[in-house]
Amino acid sequence: MISLHGVSKFYTPEAVVLKDINLTINAGEFVSVVGQSGAGKTTLVKLLIAEEKPTRGKIKLGDWDITNIRSSVVPFLRRQIGVIFQDFKLLPKKTVFENVSFALEVAGVSALRIRQVVPPVLNIVGLSDKAGRYPTELSGGEQQRVVIARSLVHRPKVIIADEPTGNLDSINTTDVIQILKKINEFGTTILLVTHNREVVNHLRRRVITLADGQIVSDEEAGKYVI
Amino acid sequence: MVSFLRVFKFAFQDIARNLGLFSMTIFILVLMLLSVNTLWSMDVVTKEAVQVVKQQVNISFYLVADASDQAIKDLTSYIQSFPQVVSVKVVSRNDVLASFETRHQFNTDVLQALSELGSNPFGPTIVVNTKEPSDYKTIMDAVNVPQYQSLVEDENFQGHEDALDRIQSITNRVNQIGLGLSILFAVIAFLIIFNAVRVAINSQRIEISIKRLVGASNWFIRAPYLVESLIYSVLSLAITMLIMYFAVHWLDQYLTIIFPTGFSLTNYYRSHMLYVFGIQGVVVLVLTVFSSTLAMRRQLKV
Incomplete structure (x- = not known):
């Protein structure tokens, strides 16, 4: 599903962020990427969503070779990936329903199709009854669930979650992780980038540990070891 | 088609959010077009005057x-x-x-x-x-x-050589002043549109980043700003045409006294409407699209 071969990223010869990363993630896996700040986790996410290009190496995501992807093709790639960030990135002047449908609107999906797709997705994340509310009227956990719903509307094969629980308390963290597990059970590959030791240890799934831009461990049913 | 309509929807949303800036831009564009039309009308009237004087020579x-x-x-x-x-x-x-x-x-x-x-x-x-x-x-x-x-x-x-010389000299002076005013308003309009789009893009940074994140195409992100340019052009031209309609009607009551030939600016604008406002429309459109594109290139690194 996702493969990186000899991927390095440096901004200047001295500022090396990722060094010779070799990694394969199969379809349907739930993989956690852990590491301290500055380990290169966010850069890895940026490479996978084609926000940045690798300095060396090759990156494949599904059938897409995104190593040197053209900017005109990037939007089509991003419709295949669900992305969740710590800071939610919700539009404050749009309701829950509108925020979720926004992802379909920009892709040119018809209004009829949007009305068919959005309600079931809101149901999955448990926000059917709050479709008309604005982000400011929701808790942090609920806002993150809106983001998850938005990332799901394109029915992506991969969801990349960069610190999705970073701003949440333990109860909301559990809720969000449960939803991600549920989505994973439907066959969607999940790449979870996190600092949260409890989450990683509780998941007991594959854990990739980054340190100084390199993979220092890659364990099935691993634990947060740093 | 759906995307096309949504581009218009986002463009109108943006205008509604920045109504003050939008009004100011339209105001400056109308001033520019009015100065151009004043220049144009002066040219038509002086040509007619010269013709009348020539006939009397x-x-x-x-x-x-x-x-x-x-x-x-x-x-x-x-x-x-x-x-x-x-x-x-x-x-x-x-x-x-x-x-x-x-x-x-x-x-x-x-x-x-x-x-x-x-x-x-x-x-x-x-x-x-x-x-x-x-x-x-x-x-x-x-x-x-x-x-x-x-x-x-x-x-x-x-x-009447003196009269002809004087008319020509006044015409040249008016043309120079009018040209200067038109260029000044064009520069102001360029700067205002440039800044209007820049402010609009800045105020929508989050929205734009989300659009990118969820897979909006570059075209879809840029197009609303170009549609706004189109709206600026059409609206400012329409307002100018309306003002000019009343202005030349008012002027005609004096021109018919001056010109025994029955010359009328209203008739001139009526018969040359497509030409006069077509040229102005194209110029304003080029101006607005150019300034918007420049602002986008600086602000939107898509």
Whole structure:
């Protein structure tokens, strides 16, 4: 599903962020990427969503070779990936329903199709009854669930979650992780980038540990070891 | 089609969010277009004025009182043979006298002096019109030959050259000022549109980043700003046309007094509407699209 071969990223010869990363993630896996700040986790996410290009190496995501992807093709790639960030990135002047449908609107999906797709997705994340509310009227956990719903509307094969629980308390963290597990059970590959030791240890799934831009461990049913 | 309609939707949303800036941009564009139209109207009116003055320009050859009909006929045919000549009119001695008396009907001293002469002192007059005022010199030189020296007593070029020069000088000055104003407004409009789009993009940074994140194409992100440029152009042109409609209507009541030819600016704009506003529309559109594109290139690194 996702493969990186000899991927390095440096901004200047001295500022090396990722060094010779070799990694394969199969379809349907739930993989956690852990590491301290500055380990290169966010850069890895940026490479996978084609926000940045690798300095060396090759990156494949599904059938897409995104190593040197053209900017005109990037939007089509991003419709295949669900992305969740710590800071939610919700539009404050749009309701829950509108925020979720926004992802379909920009892709040119018809209004009829949007009305068919959005309600079931809101149901999955448990926000059917709050479709008309604005982000400011929701808790942090609920806002993150809106983001998850938005990332799901394109029915992506991969969801990349960069610190999705970073701003949440333990109860909301559990809720969000449960939803991600549920989505994973439907066959969607999940790449979870996190600092949260409890989450990683509780998941007991594959854990990739980054340190100084390199993979220092890659364990099935691993634990947060740093 | 759906995306196309949504581009318009996002463009109108953006306008609604920045209504103040939108109004200011439209205001400046209208000022620019009005200055261009003022310049345009001045040009049309002065051209018409020059034409009217030119029609009034003529040269008169005053012949001796005892000029024979044959001599007058020969001279008339000679003048008519020049291609620059539009018309030649012979005014008889009696008509000249009648015209003189009419002109001085309230001046008893002149009329008294005339009656004391006992006979008509005037000779016939030949009045010549040419295509251009500059042609009169040619005709005058042609008549000032020994053959006609005994026949022509005097000549008078009512050239209105000073008037023509003055009209031309005023026209040139007005054109220069108008051009300067138009350029000034165009620069201001460029800067305002540039900043309007920049502010709009800045205020929507989050929205734009989300659009990118969820897979909006570059076209979809940029197009609303181009649609806004189109709206700026169409609206400012429409407002200008409306103002011009009332302005030329108001001006026409004075122009019909000045111009005996029945010249009307309303009729001019009516018959040249597509040309006049077509050119202006294209110029404004190029200006707005150019400034928007430049602002986007600086602000949107998509």
